[in-house]
Amino acid sequence: MNRIGGVRGKGPWPSTNDEIAVRKWLESKMSKGVELEERHSVVLLCLEWVSGKGRGERLMNSYKFPESKIDKLAIIGDRLALGEPIQYILEEAHFDGLDLYVDSRVLIPRPETEELISAFEQKLKLLTGVSKCRVLDIGTGSGCIPIALKHRMPNLTLFASDFSEDAIEVAKKNSTKTGCDVFFECSDILKDAPFNRGEHKIKRFDAVISNPPYIPHCELNSMERRVVDFEPNSALFVPDDDPLLFYKRIIYLCDEGMLKKGGWLALECHEDFVNDVVNVLESRNPNWINIEIIFDLQGKPRHVLAQIDLT
Numbered sequence: 479m480n481r482i483g484g485v486r487g488k489g490p491w492p493s494t495n496d497e498i499a500v501r502k503w504l505e506s507k508m509s510k511g512v513e514l515e516e517r518h519s520v521v522l523l524c525l526e527w528v529s530g531k532g533r534g535e536r537l538m539n540s541y542k543f544p545e546s547k548i549d550k551l552a553i554i555g556d557r558l559a560l561g562e563p564i565q566y567i568l569e570e571a572h573f574d575g576l577d578l579y580v581d582s583r584v585l586i587p588r589p590e591t592e593e594l595i596s597a598f599e600q601k602l603k604l605l606t607g608v609s610k611c612r613v614l615d616i617g618t619g620s621g622c623i624p625i626a627l628k629h630r631m632p633n634l635t636l637f638a639s640d641f642s643e644d645a646i647e648v649a650k651k652n653s654t655k656t657g658c659d660v661f662f663e664c665s666d667i668l669k670d671a672p673f674n675r676g677e678h679k680i681k682r683f684d685a686v687i688s689n690p691p692y693i694p695h696c697e698l699n700s701m702e703r704r705v706v707d708f709e710p711n712s713a714l715f716v717p718d719d720d721p722l723l724f725y726k727r728i729i730y731l732c733d734e735g736m737l738k739k740g741g742w743l744a745l746e747c748h749e750d751f752v753n754d755v756v757n758v759l760e761s762r763n764p765n766w767i768n769i770e771i772i773f774d775l776q777g778k779p780r781h782v783l784a785q786i787d788l789t
């Protein structure tokens with residue numbers, strides 16, 4: 479049950495309960511928390527979520543918002559005005575064609591990560607016996623990556639780890655919600671190789687993917703408050719003196735046998751560190767081949783894909 483409900487939101491209230499008045503009222507209510515260009519789409523999303531009806535249907539039937547729904551919108555507006563992301567308020571994020579549950583225990587999945595998944599899917603299709611492939615996601619958060627992969631390629635077997643028990647709980651909820659089966663484990667990648675003990679006893683994966691924390695702490699003050707104040711900091715930040723911490727560890731574990739010969743590695747990166755991640759790969763033995771940088775939709779270098787040598 480969503481936390482919206484039960485309590486009355488704060489006024490002032492809309493002059494009437496029709497679409498235009500309610501829309502204008504909600505837009506003015508959230509004016510502090512949401513940037514201008516985003517406000518319109520966020521308001522429409524809220525009106526649809528609260529009414530359970532699309533805009534066309536509301537307009538066709540001259541829909542009037544009942545008082546109980548205006549109460550809900552008022553609560554949503556108050557939270558948006560404080561800067562809370564709409565996804566946490568509605569406990570819902572759209573990702574790769576799926577509706578995932580999210581709350582403040584997990585990072586809100588980003589569109590760039592969908593791009594990583596698309597590029598990774600192309601590489602997986604090159605693997606022989608792709609239908610039997612075992613794929614590992616490290617730092618799974620909401621579970622968005624393995625769930626989207628399973629949804630795209632139902633024959634894959636997906637494994638996912640995160641050091642946060644809260645995140646694993648959310649990820650399991652999303653696995654159930656979407657019907658996409660994934661094996662989850664709570665483990666710290668900096669201490670243990672995932673799925674290296676217990677019931678699964680799987681050391682080697684055909685492919686590994688990760689969107690690890692990658693923002694140096696020194697960037698905190700220049701970031702949007704919406705991100706810093708509401709999203710889990712442990713999902714975002716790395717020490718200033720070791721921003722490649724997770725990449726070095728993941729690449730080391732792959733070299734040590736976590737990734738099968740010929741397997742693919744896909745990493746989402748900070749735009750400023752993509753070349754450094756490539757350098758780590760190039761400096762390691764056994765050699766990595768087919769190293770590729772993928773640019774995001776804003777034209778920034780964002781992902782690195784590489785294959786571990788077959789020899």
Ligand SMILES: C[S@@+](CC[C@H](N)C(=O)[O-])C[C@H]1O[C@@H](n2cnc3c(N)ncnc32)[C@H](O)[C@@H]1O
Pocket residue numbers: 584585586587588591616617618619620621622623639640641642645665666667668689690691692712713714
């Ligand atoms: C950038 S978020 C990515 C979440 C999700 N994969 C996504 O793309 O939206 C990084 C994730 O790594 C997890 N994490 C941070 N430190 C970790 C560690 N030492 N071991 C395992 N997971 C860790 C965080 O809890 C968080 O869920």
